[in-house]
Amino acid sequence: MSWNRVAVVGAGLIKMGELFDQSYEQMAAGAFAAAVASVDKGFEPDLVDAAFVATQRGTLWGQEGIGGNTVPSAIGLSGIPCTRIENACPSGSDAFRVGAMAVASGVHDVVLVIGVEKMRDKSTEEGLLSRAAAGHPIFTRGETAPVLFAPFATRHMAEYGTTREMLASVAVKNHYNGARDPYAHFQNEITIEQVLASAPVCHPLHLLDCCPQTDGAAAVLLVPAERAEEFTDRPVWVAGFGVATDHPYLHEKSSFTEIKATRLAAERAYAMAGVGPSEIDCAEVHDCFTITEILDIEDLGFVEKGRGGPASLEGETALDGRIPVNTSGGLLAKGHPIGATGVAQITECWWQLRGDAGERQIETRNGFALQHNAGGRGSGVAVVNILTNRS
Amino acid sequence: MNARIVAVGAAAPMFRLPAAAVAEAWGRGGGRGQAALCAPDEDTLTLAWEAGSRALEAAGLDANVVDGLWWGTTRPPFAEGPSHSFLAGALGLAAESGGALLSGSTHSGIDALAAAADAIAAGSARIALVIASDALRPGLGTGAESRSGAGAAAIVLSAEGGAGSIGARITRHHPVVDRYRGDADTETRDLYDGRLFREEIFLPIATAVIEPLATLEPRAWSLPDPDGRLGATLAKRAGSTTPPSASVYAELGDTGAAAALLGAIGSLDAAGTIGIVAYGGGRATGVAIHADRPVPGATSVARVLSEGSEITYTAALRARGQLVAGGETIPMGVPPESAMFVRGADEMLGLLGGRCVDCGTISTPPSIHPHCVACGGPKLEPVALARHGLVHTYVVNYTMPAPFVAPLPLAVLDLDDGARLMLQVVGDGEELAIGRAMRLVLRRYSYERGVPVYGFKAKSIAMEEGSV
Numbered sequence: 002m003s004w005n006r007v008a009v010v011g012a013g014l015i016k017m018g019e020l021f022d023q024s025y026e027q028m029a030a031g032a033f034a035a036a037v038a039s040v041d042k043g044f045e046p047d048l049v050d051a052a053f054v055a056t057q058r059g060t061l062w063g064q065e066g067i068g069g070n071t072v073p074s075a076i077g078l079s080g081i082p083c084t085r086i087e088n089a090c091p092s093g094s095d096a097f098r099v100g101a102m103a104v105a106s107g108v109h110d111v112v113l114v115i116g117v118e119k120m121r122d123k124s125t126e127e128g129l130l131s132r133a134a135a136g137h138p139i140f141t142r143g144e145t146a147p148v149l150f151a152p153f154a155t156r157h158m159a160e161y162g163t164t165r166e167m168l169a170s171v172a173v174k175n176h177y178n179g180a181r182d183p184y185a186h187f188q189n190e191i192t193i194e195q196v197l198a199s200a201p202v203c204h205p206l207h208l209l210d211c212c213p214q215t216d217g218a219a220a221v222l223l224v225p226a227e228r229a230e231e232f233t234d235r236p237v238w239v240a241g242f243g244v245a246t247d248h249p250y251l252h253e254k255s256s257f258t259e260i261k262a263t264r265l266a267a268e269r270a271y272a273m274a275g276v277g278p279s280e281i282d283c284a285e286v287h288d289c290f291t292i293t294e295i296l297d298i299e300d301l302g303f304v305e306k307g308r309g310g311p312a313s314l315e316g317e318t319a320l321d322g323r324i325p326v327n328t329s330g331g332l333l334a335k336g337h338p339i340g341a342t343g344v345a346q347i348t349e350c351w352w353q354l355r356g357d358a359g360e361r362q363i364e365t366r367n368g369f370a371l372q373h374n375a376g377g378r379g380s381g382v383a384v385v386n387i388l389t390n391r392s
Numbered sequence: 393m394n395a396r397i398v399a400v401g402a403a404a405p406m407f408r409l410p411a412a413a414v415a416e417a418w419g420r421g422g423g424r425g426q427a428a429l430c431a432p433d434e435d436t437l438t439l440a441w442e443a444g445s446r447a448l449e450a451a452g453l454d455a456n457v458v459d460g461l462w463w464g465t466t467r468p469p470f471a472e473g474p475s476h477s478f479l480a481g482a483l484g485l486a487a488e489s490g491g492a493l494l495s496g497s498t499h500s501g502i503d504a505l506a507a508a509a510d511a512i513a514a515g516s517a518r519i520a521l522v523i524a525s526d527a528l529r530p531g532l533g534t535g536a537e538s539r540s541g542a543g544a545a546a547i548v549l550s551a552e553g554g555a556g557s558i559g560a561r562i563t564r565h566h567p568v569v570d571r572y573r574g575d576a577d578t579e580t581r582d583l584y585d586g587r588l589f590r591e592e593i594f595l596p597i598a599t600a601v602i603e604p605l606a607t608l609e610p611r612a613w614s615l616p617d618p619d620g621r622l623g624a625t626l627a628k629r630a631g632s633t634t635p636p637s638a639s640v641y642a643e644l645g646d647t648g649a650a651a652a653l654l655g656a657i658g659s660l661d662a663a664g665t666i667g668i669v670a671y672g673g674g675r676a677t678g679v680a681i682h683a684d685r686p687v688p689g690a691t692s693v694a695r696v697l698s699e700g701s702e703i704t705y706t707a708a709l710r711a712r713g714q715l716v717a718g719g720e721t722i723p724m725g726v727p728p729e730s731a732m733f734v735r736g737a738d739e740m741l742g743l744l745g746g747r748c749v750d751c752g753t754i755s756t757p758p759s760i761h762p763h764c765v766a767c768g769g770p771k772l773e774p775v776a777l778a779r780h781g782l783v784h785t786y787v788v789n790y791t792m793p794a795p796f797v798a799p800l801p802l803a804v805l806d807l808d809d810g811a812r813l814m815l816q817v818v819g820d821g822e823e824l825a826i827g828r829a830m831r832l833v834l835r836r837y838s839y840e841r842g843v844p845v846y847g848f849k850a851k852s853i854a855m856e857e858g859s860v
Contacts (some may be wrong), residue, residue, distance in 0.1 A: 126793035139847035204788035
């Protein structure tokens with residue numbers, strides 16, 4: 002292997018939600034403090050010698066001025082090297098991948114990867130929904146976030162007989178898990194009937210098929226393998242990662258029953274880690290909408306193409322299922338503070354692989370957890386990271 | 393040399409407002425008939441495009457052979473601005489084509505026909521496209537409100553060939569104030585005094601052009617009917633029974649600058665002479681047109697005009713922009729005056745794609761695709777996209793900020809030439825299904841700082857034919 006092994010020695014996040022009482026900077030400071038506090042043998046903040054910050058848009062369509070300097074200043078480390086990573090919804094996953102490469106290459110030693118996103122300082126209309134008027138004046142006019150995934154649901158339902166109940170079962174499962182995650186935005190269980198009866202947002206997706214708008218931040222600390230035991234006796238290792246791109250616009254998709262970038266990123270991550278989907282114990286995947294998780298579990302190889310719906314309805318992805326997916330509650334219940342999402346998913350994998358997930362703890366037979374995000378206009382980018390507790 | 397008539401086309405907007413609904417809204421009883429009304433994404437330019445496209449199709453002509461576009465309308469989308477070049481671009485006319493935009497009164501429709509015929513007679517144009525279109529906007533509660541309609545008529549003229557010809561022409565004018573709209577007005581002002589208008593202005597000058605035309609013994613007439621009664625009076629003076637134009641008024645109401653031609657082109661379905669009388673702004677013009685045999689496009693006029701669904705008065709106010717939600721709207725990310733619209737003008741209005749010379753795949757739009765989406769090849773040649781296709785997948789968006797109005801259906805379409813596009817869909821999306829056959833129509837996507845933004849939308853063919 003041509004890269005140095007990388008250990009995750011700390012990870013933490015703040016309680017996700019509509020954090021009207023916290024600024025972008027305060028959320029970043031909170032997440033960094035949580036990661037520092039999670040290090041078993043203690044961690045001095047000034048050990049950080051570089052940081053990578055994932056922020057997709059700060060406060061959506063408003064705080065475009067966020068750069069590499071914002072977070073170091075907010076966490077008391079102004080002066081350290083720091084770069085902002087923006088890569089759509091996988092920004093956090095990709096910051097983790099880039100941070101791991103910085104350590105693996107030997108360029109940096111102790112690296113902070115932190116994701117921060119302020120979604121709710123702007124109203125829904127002026128924030129997330131204003132993208133209806135952004136982009137191409139004709140070919141994307143009216144294209145809010147659900148429009149990027151609902152056409153996949155329409156087509157998946159037509160080709161594979163996927164039903165609204167199957168979609169709803171994803172939301173029900175993730176809310177069940179979220180009700181057991183103290184960091185989740187929503188901590189209440191819901192029923193299939195509630196999902197079906199919720200208001201239509203973008204046919205065929207209804208309100209409870211959609212993730213909320215959430216403020217949040219999460220952070221992880223990476224070190225080279227040889228320094229891991231300074232910080233913990235139970236490190237988690239980076240086993241592999243992959244990133245892939247596809248055309249950005251919906252009309253450029255060759256298929257509306259798969260997310261091609263997810264499939265390509267997964268192939269690369271599995272090859273690098275030397276494992277296959279059957280060796281993954283649990284996965285945190287991108288469930289911005291219920292259909293997205295159904296596509297994910299197919300494209301990541303957990304179930305056959307077309308079986309994502311029935312597999313979800315039958316409990317294969319539940320906490321006690323064959324392949325537990327989104328044990329944290331996922332984007333649907335834990336929330337989707339875009340830049341923070343991937344880093345928060347890594348934190349859940351870290352807890353699961355260390356046996357620290359409490360009520361949500363699953364059995365780690367093979368010692369591998371997978372984390373995934375897809376996004377960008379028309380799911381044009383996907384990132385897969387694979388972690389392991391096997392030394 | 394008389395200009396020859398090659399083909400005709402018509403267009404009507406999506407909505408019909410019953411006069412009874414207007415009467416009820418203002419606490420009056422009664423109300424007979426109906427008027428046509430534009431959907432929020434239709435206007436005089438989209439109607440003109442529809443009629444012009446149909447006429448060219450009926451003529452079997454490519455848009456790029458047209459030497460000029462003569463367009464008459466009282467309400468060009470820009471009071472001052474690129475109205476004519478937008479319509480020419482959307483129709484796909486050659487960059488070197490000419491013509492003129494005629495406006496100022498409802499007489500402008502016949503002005504367009506006369507100017508085009510003169511250009512052909514003078515030899516400065518060989519093929520001319522004449523379009524008369526309008527979408528009137530009356531004052532609320534005025535007598536004209538229940539009759540103010542919308543529609544468009546188009547005629548392709550040529551120096552030779554064709555199935556008919558433009559004949560004699562006679563004009564009278566009288567400088568008086570009839571219906572008008574001042575610079576500061578958004579709505580047309582109604583007549584000052586109906587009887588004064590009738591006795592001193594309209595009947596004298598309309599009669600003066602009818603009498604010489606009547607000597608040609610037209611087999612049918614298109615006569616102006618600005619108040620719902622004067623048309624019948626004119627018909628008597630023309631020695632005619634109910635003229636065919638009356639049925640167009642009954643279907644669409646007063647279509648302003650489009651009325652004279654719309655009332656005539658359906659009658660070109662058989663050989664004979666048609667007498668056309670146009671009135672507006674203190675001017676009356678009579679034109680005789682002759683069909684040697686049925687003119688292509690004429691038989692479908694009645695069907696085209698009969699399409700349309702009834703709406704309520706409140707929906708009509710919203711459609712006309714007279715009932716507007718308060719609060720802020722989200723501005724378009726790209727201002728309509730900016731560089732993207734300069735780069736993208738042809739591909740948006742003319743609907744272009746880039747065909748890969750290596751693998752044949754069409755990438756759309758060309759300005760964002762220097763390389764092919766399928767093989768990555770760097771050589772793409774511009775091609776006009778097919779205007780028909782099938783729905784591959786779709787959504788209906790219910791959750792958008794103002795100025796968007798839900799439900800907004802969007803469909804990914806596989807066009808007949810293999811290109812894939814995502815476009816907004818006309819209507820509420822109820823009829824959408826995978827595999828549904830669609831055609832592309834020009835619509836107004838938005839109004840941005842007073843600037844209309846036009847582009848193509850998908851429309852269900854089955855919906856148009858009334859089978860859904």
